Amino acid sequence: MIETVTPTEEYAEQLDAGAYAGDWAEHQRRIQINGRQLNFVDSGARTGAGQPAVILVHGMGGRWQHWLPVLPALAEHRRVVALDLPGFGASQRPTATPTAETFADTAAALCRELRIDRAVLAGHSMGGPIALRFGIRHPQLAAGLISVAGAVTTFSQLLGLRRLLKNLRKHPREFAAIYAEVLSAALPAPAALKRAVARSASLRRVALFPYAYRPGELTAADAALLVDGAGAPGVLSTAAAIGRTPDPYWGLDHLRCPLLSVVGDHDLIVPLSDTRGFAERAPQHRTVVVEGSGHMIMLERPRAFLDIVVPFLEQIGG
Numbered sequence: 001m002i003e004t005v006t007p008t009e010e011y012a013e014q015l016d017a018g019a020y021a022g023d024w025a026e027h028q029r030r031i032q033i034n035g036r037q038l039n040f041v042d043s044g045a046r047t048g049a050g051q052p053a054v055i056l057v058h059g060m061g062g063r064w065q066h067w068l069p070v071l072p073a074l075a076e077h078r079r080v081v082a083l084d085l086p087g088f089g090a091s092q093r094p095t096a097t098p099t100a101e102t103f104a105d106t107a108a109a110l111c112r113e114l115r116i117d118r119a120v121l122a123g124h125s126m127g128g129p130i131a132l133r134f135g136i137r138h139p140q141l142a143a144g145l146i147s148v149a150g151a152v153t154t155f156s157q158l159l160g161l162r163r164l165l166k167n168l169r170k171h172p173r174e175f176a177a178i179y180a181e182v183l184s185a186a187l188p189a190p191a192a193l194k195r196a197v198a199r200s201a202s203l204r205r206v207a208l209f210p211y212a213y214r215p216g217e218l219t220a221a222d223a224a225l226l227v228d229g230a231g232a233p234g235v236l237s238t239a240a241a242i243g244r245t246p247d248p249y250w251g252l253d254h255l256r257c258p259l260l261s262v263v264g265d266h267d268l269i270v271p272l273s274d275t276r277g278f279a280e281r282a283p284q285h286r287t288v289v290v291e292g293s294g295h296m297i298m299l300e301r302p303r304a305f306l307d308i309v310v311p312f313l314e315q316i317g318g
Contacts, residue, residue, distance in 0.1 A: 002279050002287045007304040011292065012218050015302050019072045020221045033109045039090035040064060040083035040110065043075035052118040052143035052316060055107055056082035059125025060238065061185025063089030063229045066124065069302040083110060087234020098234060099241045104133035111141055120313060122146035125269065125295065126242055136251040144258045144316045146309060149270045149295050151263065151278035159243030177210035177268035182239050188231030198223040213266040213294035222299050249281050259285040260312045262305065264293030
């Protein structure tokens with residue numbers, strides 16, 4: 001069953017502008033996993049003692065800062081850990097070829113290092129398949145999963161050069177958006193260009209169309225969150241690994257913990273046909289479509305995102 005939510009908030013409304021400029025240094029940590037440095041922030045909240053922690057995993061070309069619009073609100077009542085996947089943000093590139101499985105195992109290893117016994121893993125975009133693998137490979141850790149724009153069937157097919165003509169005919173705008181996302185995430189951009197994109201509405205409309213429904217209306221701070229991750233060394237190898245995954249939904253039948261899927265109705269990277277396919281494969285789980293949102297739901301519609309996610313977290317309990 002697919003539900004639809006109509007947000008009442010303004011597009012890209014900032015719930016806590018101070019979070020962008022806040023000093024997160026006191027929460028930032030580095031730890032060695034598989035011999036490589038992993039960067040993450042740990043809210044360390046203890047008000048939710050006995051409740052599962054929340055682990056936030058970003059998408060392609062992302063970093064932990066992509067969760068800033070909602071991270072403070074999530075951290076009010078429970079421990080929240082947001083990480084840079086290996087090869088992204090400030091984490092070192094992995095020595096082995098990355099896969100959804102190895103990324104899921106990295107998140108599980110981080111939980112064990114932090115003495116987190118139970119966690120809800122929220123994965124954005126490519127983080128969706130990572131969340132599924134986390135739930136399947138580490139059921140003792142997984143209290144629940146949240147897939148945010150994570151039904152990446154078309155994304156996987158295009159990166160794997162499968163059904164190119166069919167997808168070009170059926171999803172021409174999505175076809176362009178997916179390849180534009182990978183290229184913009186993989187190619188380093190001069191700092192001056194990043195600043196120009198963040199400050200200019202016209203440049204945002206051109207450069208950020210794969211990510212947001214109304215990119216010209218993003219604030220400069222939100223746009224900066226998107227463009228600052230460009231040039232991550234892990235993008236191309238990770239994109240190749242996603243392309244080799246024929247079925248991003250693999251394992252849904254074996255999942256034993258609750259799953260929430262949240263998607264935007266104007267997502268060019270995850271078209272609604274992918275969302276419908278995901279919902280059909282997981283009828284026992286909840287799928288929510290947020291109107292007036294593109295791929296970056298937690299940034300474009302943070303209040304609606306929290307209104308959906310927080311009750312799900314409360315229902316899971318310890």
